[in-house]
Amino acid sequence: MSLLLPDTGLLFWMLLSFGIVFFILAKFGFPVITKMVDERNDYIEKSLQHAKEADEKLAAVKTESEAILAEARNAQQRMLEEVADLRKKLIEEAKQKAGIEADKVMETMRASIRREKEDAVHEIRSQVVSLSVEIAEKIIRKNLEPDAEQKELIDRLLNEVNTTGKN
Amino acid sequence: MKSFFKIGISVFTFLLAATNVQCVFAENRPAEKEGELNIREFIMEHLSDSYEWHVTNFGEHVVSVPLPVIVKGKDSGWQIFLSSAFYHGETSYRGFYIAKDGEYKGKIVEKDAGGKEVRPFDISITKTVFALILSSVLLICIILFVARWYKNSNQENAYKTPKGFVAFMELFIMNINDDVIKPCIGKDYKKYAPYLLTVFFFVFLNNIMGLIPVFPFGANVTGNIAVTSVLALCTFLAVNLFGSKEYWREIFWPDVPVWLKAPVPIMPVLEFVGIFTKPFALMIRLFANILAGHSITLGLTCLIFVTVKLGAVANTSMTITSVILSVFILLVEVLVIYIQAYVFTLLSAVFIGLSRVESPGR
Numbered sequence: 001m002s003l004l005l006p007d008t009g010l011l012f013w014m015l016l017s018f019g020i021v022f023f024i025l026a027k028f029g030f031p032v033i034t035k036m037v038d039e040r041n042d043y044i045e046k047s048l049q050h051a052k053e054a055d056e057k058l059a060a061v062k063t064e065s066e067a068i069l070a071e072a073r074n075a076q077q078r079m080l081e082e083v084a085d086l087r088k089k090l091i092e093e094a095k096q097k098a099g100i101e102a103d104k105v106m107e108t109m110r111a112s113i114r115r116e117k118e119d120a121v122h123e124i125r126s127q128v129v130s131l132s133v134e135i136a137e138k139i140i141r142k143n144l145e146p147d148a149e150q151k152e153l154i155d156r157l158l159n160e161v162n163t164t165g166k167n
Numbered sequence: 168m169k170s171f172f173k174i175g176i177s178v179f180t181f182l183l184a185a186t187n188v189q190c191v192f193a194e195n196r197p198a199e200k201e202g203e204l205n206i207r208e209f210i211m212e213h214l215s216d217s218y219e220w221h222v223t224n225f226g227e228h229v230v231s232v233p234l235p236v237i238v239k240g241k242d243s244g245w246q247i248f249l250s251s252a253f254y255h256g257e258t259s260y261r262g263f264y265i266a267k268d269g270e271y272k273g274k275i276v277e278k279d280a281g282g283k284e285v286r287p288f289d290i291s292i293t294k295t296v297f298a299l300i301l302s303s304v305l306l307i308c309i310i311l312f313v314a315r316w317y318k319n320s321n322q323e324n325a326y327k328t329p330k331g332f333v334a335f336m337e338l339f340i341m342n343i344n345d346d347v348i349k350p351c352i353g354k355d356y357k358k359y360a361p362y363l364l365t366v367f368f369f370v371f372l373n374n375i376m377g378l379i380p381v382f383p384f385g386a387n388v389t390g391n392i393a394v395t396s397v398l399a400l401c402t403f404l405a406v407n408l409f410g411s412k413e414y415w416r417e418i419f420w421p422d423v424p425v426w427l428k429a430p431v432p433i434m435p436v437l438e439f440v441g442i443f444t445k446p447f448a449l450m451i452r453l454f455a456n457i458l459a460g461h462s463i464t465l466g467l468t469c470l471i472f473v474t475v476k477l478g479a480v481a482n483t484s485m486t487i488t489s490v491i492l493s494v495f496i497l498l499v500e501v502l503v504i505y506i507q508a509y510v511f512t513l514l515s516a517v518f519i520g521l522s523r524v525e526s527p528g529r
Contacts, residue, residue, distance in 0.1 A: 003211075003214065003458065006391075006396050007289075009291055010391060011393045011397065013290065013299060014393055015397050017303040018303070018369065020303065021303045025306070025307065025311075025364070025368075029314050029365075032317055033310075033336075034364075037337060043326050
């Protein structure tokens with residue numbers, strides 16, 4: 001039966017040593033280890049999560065940059081087209097303006113030519129009048145008195161000649 | 168109903184164990200002969216405690232390590248001296264001597280005024296106590312070494328992973344922590360984890376040291392009922408001191424038909440007895456398993472010496488058989504010591520988990 005009866009001395013020492021072991025290990029041993037391991041596991045999990053998020057972010061940034069690049073290319077294309085259009089339009093406008101200007105110049109030139117022609121005709125007419133009067137005077141100096149009546153007659157005759165000449 | 172079966176089985180096992188041991192002792196007495204090895208005595212001597220650590224014999228010369236004896240006699244008061252004063256139990260010292268037989272066989276006794284043998288108050292550092300203290304110191308050193316590694320290497324959140332021994336210990340500790348304690352107790356397992364881990368490694372280390380046969384090891388610590396009873400007592404306290412209201416309600420007013428609990432409290436009584444049988448089963452299981460392991464190993468070794476008188480051929484063949492069987496049993500024992508430490512921790516965790524039940528939403 002001695003094996004089945006706990007010995008007092010051994011009970012005492014067992015209580016003491018197990019108590020001390022439990023106290024020390026429960027305070028400075030196992031909680032430190034389990035806490036550190038748990039923290040490390042959390043850290044690893046968090047790191048993995050972060051890596052995943054970073055990957056996702058990177059992918060997002062990549063697609064975004066690609067989109068930006070494509071847009072930039074589009075914008076460039078559009079701008080080039082616009083510039084080409086603008087150039088065409090400008091040239092067109094310039095051409096039009098030049099045409100109008102030229103027309104105007106031609107018009108004024110024509111007008112001035114006409115005026116000058118009329119002036120010349122006028123002058124020629126008055127010279128013709130005076131010449132014809134002089135000629136007539138010279139031809140008919142003897143019998144014809146140079147008076148106003150005759151001058152008027154000659155003018156009228158010249159007008160008639162002019163109108164008939166014009167017609 | 169479960170606990171009812173448990174009580175039955177526990178009581179039955181206990182009675183069986185007790186009667187077996189008594190039978191062994193009853194048969195033992197008349198078989199002693201001069202000059203013949205008494206196997207039973209030999210094994211029992213190894214399994215039970217002693218005041219000195221017998222290492223080996225060199226022919227007639229006994230090599231043993233004396234251990235301090237601390238006793239408080241009825242009249243002489245506290246006495247501290249080395250067990251070598253008894254010279255292998257042959258002489259007495261300051262009125263104390265080791266009883267040869269009788270009720271206190273193998274223990275230190277003194278004579279009281281009437282000439283009767285009485286036990287003084289004895290807290291000697293016996294073989295078992297010495298092994299116990301040694302393993303406790305070793306356990307504290309190992310675990311604090313591992314804890315220190317974590318403290319030093321994880322400063323500023325560096326979170327290094329350990330290598331070698333620390334990695335092995337981490338695997339071991341976290342395996343028990345995550346696979347035994349966490350699922351068995353549930354949400355507030357952190358409160359109990361230090362206790363259960365201490366129990367596991369305490370039992371495991373003592374078991375391991377009991378298996379190594381050379382001097383500072385090989386003592387039968389966890390196969391001693393005083394040791395397992397303290398461990399079981401601690402689990403008993405851990406279970407019942409922090410039991411939830413629901414746990415106590417299930418004991419005193421369980422969910423069974425009213426006639427089972429109202430006029431005559433059959434179930435409450437059974438449940439109440441169950442409180443004590445659970446740690447009792449823990450105590451006996453560990454004690455009996457380790458004791459049996461030591462007995463088998465010793466018995467197989469004794470085969471060699473028993474068969475000496477049968478002649479050289481029989482002795483040689485039995486020696487070979489004995490060695491093969493011993494190796495086999497030792498390998499089995501390695502498994503058993505782990506399983507017993509594991510089971511003790513697992514069942515403690517399960518009992519604690521049961522004491523933490525919440526009322527199921529009533």
